[in-house]
Amino acid sequence: MIQGYKVTLVCQCHPRLVYHGICYGDGITYESRTERELSGRAKVNARFTALLEEHGRYAFEVDHTGDFNSLHEAIEDEAARIARDDSTHPDKGFNFEKKDLKRAKKALAEYTPGASQADLLAVAWEDFRRNHEDIFRPYDTSENVAALTAIAVKEKCSIATAFAACLEAGSLVAA
Helix, strand or coil, X not given: XXXXXXEEECCCCCCCEEEEEEECCCCCCHHHHHHHHHXXXXXXXXXXHHHHHHHCHHHEEEEEEEEECCHHHHHHHHXXXXXXXXXXXXXXXXXXXXXXXXXXXXXXXXXXXXXXHHXXXXXXXXXXXXXXXXXXXXXXXXXXXXXXXXXXXXXXXXXXXXXXXXXXXXXXXXX
């Protein structure tokens, strides 16, 4: 599960500072992540570490900000929270980056759905029938379509290549 969280320094001797983060990975929750950060076992950044050493772990509050279905959505939400609170400004928070652009680019690529194999095959068949209408018409049966599709998928070739190979082998049955 991908979760967002906010860590706030609530010490009276210091202005309220915030850190916005996300956590993802098997078995990682915002509670386990912030426990590691506040105990000092996981380093966030030098500024967070200095404030933790100066004020102790109980000077910080942790809030769960949301659950997300994708890393892309979580990164966009985190960036919006960082911008809203201006938490990259040293007087307002202790985030270093407004958005992790490298991680965001990879997450966007994973988030953007590609065409399914069925969709790609449907387009390939449409193109093949349009471009080879006269040649294929006598063989246009559901059995031949299934056989050509299976060959195209197995051999990772075009419908036209599968058709030519089957014509040459004499394995197609005319309608």
